[in-house]
Amino acid sequence: MSEKTIEKPPTDALTAEREAEAEEKAAARQASLLKDGWADLRKRPMFLITAFVILCLLVLAIVPGLFTARSPFSDGFCQLQNSMNGPSSGHLFGFDVQGCDIYTRTVYGTRNSIVVGVVTTIATTLIGGLLGMLAGLVGGWVDALLSRITEVFSALPLIVGGLLIMSIWRSGDVWSVSFIMAILGWPQVFRIMRGEVISNKYNDYVMAARALGAGSSRIAFRHILPNTLAPVIVITTMNLGVYIAAEAALSYLGIGIQYPNISWGLMISDAQDRFLTSPHALLFPAGALSITVLAFIMLGDVVRDAFDPKMR
Amino acid sequence: MGRYVVRRLLQVIPVMIGVTFIIFCLVFALPGDPIQALAGDKRADPNIAAILRAHYHLNEPLYMQYWHYISGVFRGDLGETYNGRAISDIVSQRFPVTLKLGLTSFAMEAVIGILAGMLSALKRGKFLDNVVLVATLLLISIPVFVLGSVLQLEFGMNLKITPISGIDKGWPQSYILPAIVLASTSMAYIARLVRSSMTESIRADYVRTAIAKGLPRRRVIGLHALRNSLIPVVTFLGFDLGALMGGAIITERVFNMPGLGGQLAQSVYLRESPVVVGLVTLLVLIYLAANLLVDLMYAVLDPRIRYE
Amino acid sequence: MTIIDPTDAVPAPRSGDDQKTGPLLEVRDLHVEFQTREGVVRAVNGVNYSVNSGETLAVLGESGSGKSVTAQAIMGILDMPPARIPQGEIRFYGQDMLTMSADERRKLRGARIAMIFQDALSALNPVLSVGFQLGEMFRVHQGLSRKEAKAKAIELMDRVKIPAAAARVNDYPHQFSGGMRQRIMIAMALALEPDLIIADEPTTALDVTVQAQVMDLLAELQREYRMGLILITHDLGVVADVADKIAVMYAGRIVETAPVHELYKRPAHPYTRGLLDSIPRLDQKGQDLYAIKGLPPNLLKVPSGCAFNPRCEKAQDICRTELPPLVPVTERDGAELPGRASACHFWKETIHG
Numbered sequence: 002m003s004e005k006t007i008e009k010p011p012t013d014a015l016t017a018e019r020e021a022e023a024e025e026k027a028a029a030r031q032a033s034l035l036k037d038g039w040a041d042l043r044k045r046p047m048f049l050i051t052a053f054v055i056l057c058l059l060v061l062a063i064v065p066g067l068f069t070a071r072s073p074f075s076d077g078f079c080q081l082q083n084s085m086n087g088p089s090s091g092h093l094f095g096f097d098v099q100g101c102d103i104y105t106r107t108v109y110g111t112r113n114s115i116v117v118g119v120v121t122t123i124a125t126t127l128i129g130g131l132l133g134m135l136a137g138l139v140g141g142w143v144d145a146l147l148s149r150i151t152e153v154f155s156a157l158p159l160i161v162g163g164l165l166i167m168s169i170w171r172s173g174d175v176w177s178v179s180f181i182m183a184i185l186g187w188p189q190v191f192r193i194m195r196g197e198v199i200s201n202k203y204n205d206y207v208m209a210a211r212a213l214g215a216g217s218s219r220i221a222f223r224h225i226l227p228n229t230l231a232p233v234i235v236i237t238t239m240n241l242g243v244y245i246a247a248e249a250a251l252s253y254l255g256i257g258i259q260y261p262n263i264s265w266g267l268m269i270s271d272a273q274d275r276f277l278t279s280p281h282a283l284l285f286p287a288g289a290l291s292i293t294v295l296a297f298i299m300l301g302d303v304v305r306d307a308f309d310p311k312m313r
Numbered sequence: 314m315g316r317y318v319v320r321r322l323l324q325v326i327p328v329m330i331g332v333t334f335i336i337f338c339l340v341f342a343l344p345g346d347p348i349q350a351l352a353g354d355k356r357a358d359p360n361i362a363a364i365l366r367a368h369y370h371l372n373e374p375l376y377m378q379y380w381h382y383i384s385g386v387f388r389g390d391l392g393e394t395y396n397g398r399a400i401s402d403i404v405s406q407r408f409p410v411t412l413k414l415g416l417t418s419f420a421m422e423a424v425i426g427i428l429a430g431m432l433s434a435l436k437r438g439k440f441l442d443n444v445v446l447v448a449t450l451l452l453i454s455i456p457v458f459v460l461g462s463v464l465q466l467e468f469g470m471n472l473k474i475t476p477i478s479g480i481d482k483g484w485p486q487s488y489i490l491p492a493i494v495l496a497s498t499s500m501a502y503i504a505r506l507v508r509s510s511m512t513e514s515i516r517a518d519y520v521r522t523a524i525a526k527g528l529p530r531r532r533v534i535g536l537h538a539l540r541n542s543l544i545p546v547v548t549f550l551g552f553d554l555g556a557l558m559g560g561a562i563i564t565e566r567v568f569n570m571p572g573l574g575g576q577l578a579q580s581v582y583l584r585e586s587p588v589v590v591g592l593v594t595l596l597v598l599i600y601l602a603a604n605l606l607v608d609l610m611y612a613v614l615d616p617r618i619r620y621e
Numbered sequence: 622m623t624i625i626d627p628t629d630a631v632p633a634p635r636s637g638d639d640q641k642t643g644p645l646l647e648v649r650d651l652h653v654e655f656q657t658r659e660g661v662v663r664a665v666n667g668v669n670y671s672v673n674s675g676e677t678l679a680v681l682g683e684s685g686s687g688k689s690v691t692a693q694a695i696m697g698i699l700d701m702p703p704a705r706i707p708q709g710e711i712r713f714y715g716q717d718m719l720t721m722s723a724d725e726r727r728k729l730r731g732a733r734i735a736m737i738f739q740d741a742l743s744a745l746n747p748v749l750s751v752g753f754q755l756g757e758m759f760r761v762h763q764g765l766s767r768k769e770a771k772a773k774a775i776e777l778m779d780r781v782k783i784p785a786a787a788a789r790v791n792d793y794p795h796q797f798s799g800g801m802r803q804r805i806m807i808a809m810a811l812a813l814e815p816d817l818i819i820a821d822e823p824t825t826a827l828d829v830t831v832q833a834q835v836m837d838l839l840a841e842l843q844r845e846y847r848m849g850l851i852l853i854t855h856d857l858g859v860v861a862d863v864a865d866k867i868a869v870m871y872a873g874r875i876v877e878t879a880p881v882h883e884l885y886k887r888p889a890h891p892y893t894r895g896l897l898d899s900i901p902r903l904d905q906k907g908q909d910l911y912a913i914k915g916l917p918p919n920l921l922k923v924p925s926g927c928a929f930n931p932r933c934e935k936a937q938d939i940c941r942t943e944l945p946p947l948v949p950v951t952e953r954d955g956a957e958l959p960g961r962a963s964a965c966h967f968w969k970e971t972i973h974g
Contacts (some may be wrong), residue, residue, distance in 0.1 A: 142525065152332035153335065156328055158555040158556050158559040158600065161577075164589075166339060253456070253562065255578075276462045276465075291456070292454075295454035505938075517818060518743035521738070522738060522809075525731065525736045525738075526735075527731030527762060528731070540746070544748075
């Protein structure tokens with residue numbers, strides 16, 4: 002495909018006009034793709050439902066105090082004599098092994114889950130997206146080098162890699178967990194971004210823009226990048242749920258978020274030993290976790306259906 | 314084909330070196346003295362400590378340590394613990410459990426996932442499709458450790474169909490429940506993947522041709538459409554082998570199975586760095602081997618790939 | 622609505638003796654519609670045509686005219702739903718295929734009626750060797766063994782003049798050139814020596830030089846096996862050499878039928894005239910090339926009256942209100958013109974004017 006070299010025509014008024022026109026078209030096409038996607042999205046009942054659930058979760062995460070009068074960080078919050086007591090009035094979810102109110106802890110756990118999911122997703126998108134763009138646009142040895150580095154990182158499965166890193170570096174707060182998952186997660190976004198950039202690079206309309214004399218940075222930013230947005234948006238949305246689940250798994254293994262920080266995964270892990278006798282301590286945080294993951298996974302689904310032009 | 318295999322093998326080498334180097338640096342380049350740690354609170358005997366340091370190459374520069382480590386890996390020697398036990402010993406004792414668990418689960422997710430995805434694609438929009446859709450969403454969103462506990466309670470405790478934990482009953486009884494749990498998420502992803510790729514391929518021109526040739530529906534779907542739909546699934550399965558090894562860490566913990574995953578988690582808690590490095594290296598090698606295998610299968614499944 | 626099928630009356634020049642047994646294939650008042658999100662698309666609205674053994678019917682029209690949908694309805698490869706056939710008959714040797722069981726129809730497909738698709742690259746399965754795909758015809762329909770089927774496949778590839786057939790039988794579609802791939806498609810259609818072949822734009826995706834070779838091959842094989850051929854195309858140039866009679870379709874209807882050379886000489890519908898005028902001609906070098914103005918109709922909102930009226934230069938008020946029926950076309954003096962019909966209120970002016 003690249004064998005065909007297209008001669009650059011003189012930049013007279015006509016070609017400038019044509020170039021502007023071609024660019025407008027590309028931009029309009031992109032705008033319409035995103036706009037169509039959004040218009041399509043708003044019509045889907047599934048989107049409205051998941052958006053509502055996520056909105057509730059966000060409110061829970063931002064102002065947990067609205068939903069419970071107790072604070073899990075106050076003195077006397079946990080009373081050992083209540084250990085493993087079942088649900089009762091005033092304590093809807095019952096108590097855990099330390100005698101802490103599970104409802105309050107579940108409410109306060111929302112924030113950490115959401116923050117880890119969002120921060121990790123943003124970080125992987127930025128790292129993977131930028132590097133993928135660089136590799137795709139520049140090509141050559143830069144691409145080769147970055148691709149090899151990506152392979153190295155993707156050879157470490159999330160749990161295995163997380164176990165390894167956390168075995169050394171146990172800080173156990175939200176930020177370090179996010180950081181580790183981002184380090185292990187960016188290769189996926191890299192691959193998608195690189196693939197998209199490369200396939201767009203050789204598309205007819207980019208060839209046309211090049212033939213009309215558009216400069217390479219102009220082509221990169223006005224023609225190629227906008228077209229990679231849809232797949233990246235899709236994968237980003239889908240990852241939110243995946244990372245929230247991954248955080249819980251790491252915390253469950255004792256290598257994610259650590260006490261005194263609250264994590265649903267950690268709560269589930271604590272409750273597991275006594276699950277066969279008092280399942281409530283596990284089921285409530287597990288339910289909260291499942292609903293959250295489900296909401297984000299379904300959001301990812303509807304976003305993919307709406308934005309992925311191939312699915313149309 | 315032969316050249317492709319060689320090229321692919323050569324590509325694996327830098328990745329392997331890169332990964333092992335990262336693993337190595339992460340674990341060994343840390344401050345702290347493992348020999349002193351061995352002695353616990355007492356002061357280590359300086360003579361013994363010196364011998365041990367020499368034995369574990371701890372007094373050599375980092376790159377030499379790495380060299381000893383990587384050349385050991387190539388010889389099949391994963392190193393030894395600081396109290397002298399060969400890591401390959403641990404592996405040979407624990408690996409069969411993980412292997413049985415992993416393969417059972419792998420077979421389950423492939424067979425059930427592909428069948429469910431096919432059904433879903435063929436009955437698109439119908440009742441069965443929705444059942445599969447809901448099931449996959451649930452499997453994806455319920456964490457494996459929760460699913461594991463719930464199944465344990467239901468099948469092990471209440472119905473008493475399977476053992477609650479451990480591997481005393483051997484394969485298959487002791488492995489079925491853990492394998493289902495380990496397979497659950499990937500099974501759901503495979504079903505979704507097959508559904509979407511199958512939906513695409515049953516609309517493809519070559520399927521229309523197959524129908525126009527008067528082939529029975531079974532053959533149109535089972536051969537012409539499925540062969541093409543399986544290509545992305547094979548890729549997923551390859552990547553998933555690595556994830557299965559990671560997932561085994563959780564599943565083995567839930568079901569209290571003495572496999573590699575449990576050992577790895579335990580070693581992390583106990584800070585047995587050589588064991589961690591050895592086991593992680595092994596898992597990564599398995600993962601890379603699986604990916605290599607997938608790439609080669611890919612070339613068999615998709616003849617267009619060979620020339621690219 | 623009276624059903625007239627003027628194409629029926631054209632004697633098949635190359636096989637007049639088959640007339641006694643009636644037409645090989647007869648499409649009667651066929652309607653096809655698609656259920657879509659935007660509404661019901663009426664893709665085919667009462668099409669009638671027929672083909673005899675050894676005869677070539679060319680179906681001409683723009684994309685969206687319903688020519689391919691008709692062909693797919695005949696083959697029975699429409700996706701139903703969304704497609705629906707609310708009325709009509711498709712008679713193969715007099716028997717209505719639409720009332721047959723799915724299995725009866727399947728056994729006809731490939732064996733008695735075969736189809737050649739436009740884009741051989743996407744129509745051939747990319748992951749199966751061409752030998753396998755050709756041999757499959759024999760294995761499924763005739764129960765031959767894998768080995769016998771392969772031998773037959775090589776024979777077929779020889780038949781359609783693919784060089785070194787025996788060496789290439791295990792190659793995959795992407796390893797062949799466009800022309801060779803289309804030959805493989807032809808070979809696949811010919812495999813069981815069907816009575817009827819439907820070729821849906823068989824040469825559109827090919828280079829001009831290769832187009833002629835492929836068309837010649839197809840015509841030659843058709844003569845040899847005395848098959849009926851329905852050639853679907855939008856290319857008038859292709860038609861002239863091989864077709865016996867032509868049906869022109871517009872917005873899901875046949876607007877004109879005629880024996881091939883008469884159509885070129887004296888079109889009886891403004892749309893046909895427009896198509897003919899838009900062929901580049903050497904003797905008009907330097908002049909602007911004629912083009913039919915406007916766009917093909919939106920099948921969701923077919924214009925009232927004659928569907929062609931918004932694009933027609935001769936359109937009158939009646940064209941906007943009344944749907945012109947397909948009526949027989951005669952000479953000025955009323956003498957019959959066999960096989961000719963037009964669906965234009967002003968066919969007289971068009972053909973004689």
